[in-house]
Amino acid sequence: MSSINTAYxxxxxxxxxxxxNDTVSAYADAHPDRRLLRLGVGDVKxxxxxxxxxxxxxxxxxxxxxxxxxxYLPEVGTAFFREAVARHYGRWSVDVSPxxxxxxxxxxxxxxxxGNLFSSxxxxxVVEPAYPAYVDTNVMAGRQIVRLLGTRENGFLPLxxxxxxxxxxxxxxxxxxTGAAYTRSQLQRWVDWANDRQAIxxxxxxxxxxxxxxxxxxxxxxxxxxxxxxxxxxxxxxTAGFTGMRLGYTLVPRDLVRAGLSLRxxxxxxxxxxxxxxxxxxxxxxxxxLSPEGMDQCRQAIRRYQQNGRILSExxxxxxxxxxxxxxxxxxxxxxxxxxxxxxxxxxxLEKAQIVVTxxxxxxxxxxxxxxxxxxxxxxxxxxxxxxLLTVLR
Numbered sequence: 463m464s465s466i467n468t469a470y471x472x473x474x475x476x477x478x479x480x481x482x483n484d485t486v487s488a489y490a491d492a493h494p495d496r497r498l499l500r501l502g503v504g505d506v507k508x509x510x511x512x513x514x515x516x517x518x519x520x521x522x523x524x525x526x527x528x529x530x531x532x533x534y535l536p537e538v539g540t541a542f543f544r545e546a547v548a549r550h551y552g553r554w555s556v557d558v559s560p561x562x563x564x565x566x567x568x569x570x571x572x573x574x575x576x577g578n579l580f581s582s583x584x585x586x587x588v589v590e591p592a593y594p595a596y597v598d599t600n601v602m603a604g605r606q607i608v609r610l611l612g613t614r615e616n617g618f619l620p621l622x623x624x625x626x627x628x629x630x631x632x633x634x635x636x637x638x639x640t641g642a643a644y645t646r647s648q649l650q651r652w653v654d655w656a657n658d659r660q661a662i663x664x665x666x667x668x669x670x671x672x673x674x675x676x677x678x679x680x681x682x683x684x685x686x687x688x689x690x691x692x693x694x695x696x697x698x699x700x701t702a703g704f705t706g707m708r709l710g711y712t713l714v715p716r717d718l719v720r721a722g723l724s725l726r727x728x729x730x731x732x733x734x735x736x737x738x739x740x741x742x743x744x745x746x747x748x749x750x751x752l753s754p755e756g757m758d759q760c761r762q763a764i765r766r767y768q769q770n771g772r773i774l775s776e777x778x779x780x781x782x783x784x785x786x787x788x789x790x791x792x793x794x795x796x797x798x799x800x801x802x803x804x805x806x807x808x809x810x811x812l813e814k815a816q817i818v819v820t821x822x823x824x825x826x827x828x829x830x831x832x833x834x835x836x837x838x839x840x841x842x843x844x845x846x847x848x849x850x851l852l853t854v855l856r
Contacts, residue, residue, distance in 0.1 A: 469604045478594050478824035479503060486818055499847040501774075501835045502818040504638070504792065506703045506767075510747075511759035514702065517750035521743040532742040537734045539565025539711070539745065546749040547711050550757075556683045562715050562726060564733060565740045565748075568708040569668050569697035574599040576664060576693060576712070578732050579725055580630055587628030589620055591639050591795075591825035591832070593666070596632040611828040618642040618786055618795065618828075622655035631656065633682075634666035636673060639825045639834040640795040641787015643678045649685055656691035660720065663692040671701040671764055673790050689717040693725070700792065702751035702760045709740060709748045767792050770837040770844040777848040781855040792837040795822070799855075804833050815850030 482502065490498060524530035538544075544560035551558040566572045573595055586600045587608045597607055608628055612618035618640040633652060636643040644652075656663050665682035673680045682692045697710035714726040750756050775788035778796065787794040798807040804821030811817040811833075820836070822829030839847065
């Protein structure tokens with residue numbers, strides 16, 4: 463019998479975004495005279511906020527002096543970073559203890575690693591369209607995947623039913639890729655369902671900083687009962703522009719217990735076994751980003767991305783096109799013209815208007831026939847892309 467994990471053979475030959483980037487790069491190489499308008503991959507446009515840069519410089523200087531040098535750090539995160547995250551949640555009245563906060567090298571890492579806490583026979587329910595890693599990391603672990611499809615009819619916000627069965631549920635709100643966001647009452651239904659069935663919600667809160675509507679929770683822990691059924695994973699990538707810095711955090715409440723085991727204590731054991739933590743310099747930068755001054759500066763960039771969302775939303779409305787997103791999330795989700803796949807429309811926009819979008823097929827079955835537009839471009843590129851979109855769609 464082979465000792466190789468053959469579950470990997472069930473995955474696509476290349477990660478979706480790798481294929482997408484390769485396709486765009488090939489087009490750019492073949493057309494060096496054409497300017498690409500990138501509304502595809504959700505990468506932020508720098509620079510980092512001044513308070514973050516100052517914190518980085520200070521932390522580097524500390525590492526140059528024997529008296530202030532820092533070597534190995536607590537694998538779960540430094541006290542100052544965990545406290546900064548807890549204070550950040552306190553701004554919208556979510557009570558989180560620093561001991562329930564775990565530093566990570568970005569949300570993507572923990573979204574995969576969190577599966578270490580669960581058995582290989584657990585049924586994993588993924589609300590699709592979804593970030594591909596939710597499915598792929600669990601396929602690698604040999605788990606059964608149950609897909610709950612978001613559709614235009616349900617606003618890409620499927621809700622639990624009495625018949626629904628699952629042990630682990632991945633939720634992302636505001637959502638990547640659709641931009642749709644659960645209201646407080648809708649998300650409460652998921653919390654109640656999970657507690658009734660002893661299921662666990664893995665809540666991806668990567669886009670909490672983009673929430674504008676008061677009825678859209680920024681954290682799963684705003685909901686009654688969430689502390690006994692949920693783990694929240696977040697990142698500073700979109701909140702503070704850390705896509706190239708790689709720093710995030712995971713919240714595992716003390717109240718989350720299954721089979722007599724504390725999942726918080728299990729996660730402590732996992733992190734202290736499998737990692738050596740996140741660097742001191744990055745955690746200083748993260749704490750600065752989450753300070754009141756840091757958040758004020760970071761929101762300037764977020765407001766620019768939100769304005770891009772308004773520009774694209776207005777354009778699609780003018781073109782008479784239905785879409786989701788563009789307000790509480792930095793993405794818009796657009797049906798392709800009739801009869802076209804996401805890849806077809808991706809190529810049409812690239813060739814006719816040099817606009818780069820993301821084909822919906824990369825986000826699972828529910829993404830077929832859609833494309834995702836990102837709001838992370840520059841204002842100039844977003845305005846040019848809006849004009850191109852209007853021409854193509856009309």
